[in-house]
Amino acid sequence: MEDKLMLMIPGPTPVPEQALLALAKSPIGHRSGDFSKVMADVTAKLKWIHQTENDVLILTASGTGAMEAAIVNFLSKGDRVLVGDNGKFGERWGDVCDAYGINAERVKAEWGKALDPEVFRAKLEADTNKEIKAVIITHSETSTGVMNDLETINSHVKAHGKALIIVDAVTSLGAMNVPIDALALDVVASGSQKGYMIPPGLGFVAVGPKAWEAYKTANLPRYYLDLGKARKDAAKNSTPFTTSVNMVMALQVSLGMMQKEGLESIFARHLRHRNAARAAAKALGLGLLADDASASHSITAVVPPEGLDAEKIRSVIKKNFDIVLAGGQDHLSGKIFRIGHLGFVSDRDILTAVSAIEATLQQLGYTGFTPGAGVKAAIDKLS
Amino acid sequence: MEDKLMLMIPGPTPVPEQALLALAKSPIGHRSGDFSKVMADVTAKLKWIHQTENDVLILTASGTGAMEAAIVNFLSKGDRVLVGDNGKFGERWGDVCDAYGINAERVKAEWGKALDPEVFRAKLEADTNKEIKAVIITHSETSTGVMNDLETINSHVKAHGKALIIVDAVTSLGAMNVPIDALALDVVASGSQKGYMIPPGLGFVAVGPKAWEAYKTANLPRYYLDLGKARKDAAKNSTPFTTSVNMVMALQVSLGMMQKEGLESIFARHLRHRNAARAAAKALGLGLLADDASASHSITAVVPPEGLDAEKIRSVIKKNFDIVLAGGQDHLSGKIFRIGHLGFVSDRDILTAVSAIEATLQQLGYTGFTPGAGVKAAIDKLS
Known part of the structure; x- marks a missing residue:
């Protein structure tokens, strides 16, 4: 399509x-x-x-x-x-x-x-x-x-x-x-x-x-x-x-x-999305490059578990769901993928991305999470 | 409108x-x-x-x-x-x-x-x-x-x-x-x-x-x-x-x-429009800043007759016909107007601009030309 x-x-x-x-x-x-x-x-x-x-x-x-x-x-x-x-x-x-x-x-x-x-x-x-x-x-x-x-x-x-x-x-x-x-x-x-x-x-x-x-x-x-x-x-x-x-x-x-929308709402929305993306990543057993105290509100860098290549995740989610995630730059290439939740992004987009990431991880044979855990964690933070 | x-x-x-x-x-x-x-x-x-x-x-x-x-x-x-x-x-x-x-x-x-x-x-x-x-x-x-x-x-x-x-x-x-x-x-x-x-x-x-x-x-x-x-x-x-x-x-x-369209056609079109714009200006008794030998194919700078301010012509043609002509820059401000015939401009646009310039000059009380002379000269060069 x-x-x-x-x-x-x-x-x-x-x-x-x-x-x-x-x-x-x-x-x-x-x-x-x-x-x-x-x-x-x-x-x-x-x-x-x-x-x-x-x-x-x-x-x-x-x-x-x-x-x-x-x-x-x-x-x-x-x-x-x-x-x-x-x-x-x-x-x-x-x-x-x-x-x-x-x-x-x-x-x-x-x-x-x-x-x-x-x-x-x-x-x-x-x-x-x-x-x-x-x-x-x-x-x-x-x-x-x-x-x-x-x-x-x-x-x-x-x-x-x-x-x-x-x-x-x-x-x-x-x-x-x-x-x-x-x-x-x-x-x-x-x-x-x-x-x-x-x-x-x-x-x-x-x-x-x-x-x-x-x-x-x-x-x-x-x-x-x-x-x-x-x-x-x-x-x-x-x-x-x-x-x-x-x-x-x-x-x-x-x-x-x-x-x-108003400045306060815009800032709150980005913070909420940051929190949802991070909670979802944790619930899926994925690593996060930045720690909680210094995590940007607009980008979340995710570290896939051992044995899963970040570029592979990016290519599968692109192919199956037409979602573009960013890769790692320079020495982080292949080691992380980055979720941009910046600008014209709604709560719905976060749920979409998290559920597509879940589906992609499942397809790649990764079993380190309870199915639905990522979406559940994101919903908790969004509501 | x-x-x-x-x-x-x-x-x-x-x-x-x-x-x-x-x-x-x-x-x-x-x-x-x-x-x-x-x-x-x-x-x-x-x-x-x-x-x-x-x-x-x-x-x-x-x-x-x-x-x-x-x-x-x-x-x-x-x-x-x-x-x-x-x-x-x-x-x-x-x-x-x-x-x-x-x-x-x-x-x-x-x-x-x-x-x-x-x-x-x-x-x-x-x-x-x-x-x-x-x-x-x-x-x-x-x-x-x-x-x-x-x-x-x-x-x-x-x-x-x-x-x-x-x-x-x-x-x-x-x-x-x-x-x-x-x-x-x-x-x-x-x-x-x-x-x-x-x-x-x-x-x-x-x-x-x-x-x-x-x-x-x-x-x-x-x-x-x-x-x-x-x-x-x-x-x-x-x-x-x-x-x-x-x-x-x-x-x-x-x-x-x-x-x-092809390079040759594009170049020929711009040359034709240059020739039509200049012929029209001459037929209207207007001056041209550049001489024939060195006239750009994309812009024609026109010198209005004594007593007619170029900025006045620009404002009237804008008001009456929604046509934007360029003014003179720096010391040429008020002394010339410039017709751009560059890019996505057709023969029709040249006729439109020339006839609107005629109408504008008439409205401003300028009588130094035979009505229709500008359009006639442009048509000759376009055909």
């Missing part, structure tokens, strides 16, 4: 029909008055979901473009920064820094473990000359389903007083609470195909006043990703370069849906 | 219904086998329209992102380059070079005039030490409707032997003949919302072997726009960062339509 695909990956995430239909509208001119109105509305809605009164800028780029913009606009060559590195996207922060000649000191944790805030505290406290210009971390590490302790690490950055905090919130924004103004987060990057419920193609960067101060002296080269240009044009409800008009129109629709 | 907008601007250009419907399909995973097949097909079609056997890489970015990629991958800080500058997008090339510390020597011409190939010849011949690393030009200058003489300038670059030729073909690719391999063009940048008949959001960069040689030693910092990464993943029918899946699916449809 065709056209019955169900995405349960951490991006692209499912897109609601009304956002898809907005995508299919004929484009309007990006310099028109009509489009300025769309931009004004979308920007206001973006500020709402970012919980900020400061700037949220739209880039025609994927999340990685937004991450690069978060670096090149606020740092200079040779700057010392601390980079949290406990997964593929933490690694990527370091790679971006390396590409621009930034002195990036990695604070590492094993893939699957959370970053230790104490290491940040110690390094920041030891930095009495205030040489550390930024602390750069991934909030929800997509590759492992680990949520780093943004609030505690941020408190150490604030105690330092000088360093900026730069955050990859690609799989947390619009899914988990990221109270940008309440925490005074300086720079926060995210991407459209995640909590925003539209396809990939737009990146977002929230920028606070302390970061704009740093912008004035930051000397890394930039043009397309220059957020100063973006800010200047955003003040006129426009963009310096042609924006992805149709994607912005779809975003207006999806953000409108999110406003109707 | 709503939803009756007609875009006659040089981007975004009109999008065919079947491409819009492809945009509205639920996204599939960007790392899936199904999407790899789409990428393979799209890449083959892109090579066809670029008339090249070499690489054509897809970026999730607007045309300016593609332009920046065309610079930062192949040049180094302090490199001497010649930049053709006879309009807003020639200026932009210079600005991108400045942002990266490239020694950009502008070869200027007045806005509305073509670049003089002789100036390039003289500078390239004088460069006996072969210090000029690249000649960077805009093929069709969107801001003025001027087509620069790519073929002649390129012949001087080839006589120099060392310099790369880097071309902005944003409003020429898919509209005019840009025979990349036949001319051995090294780097050619373009954007999706132009000849490609889809909305803005993707950029393309064609890269030849000599440019890849330069890539090996080019030292400008880059990460998101790193074409070496893009090339490596393109070999696996993938992209290094999440691509704009829905836009790529729409591109597959629009390129398929273009293949059915």
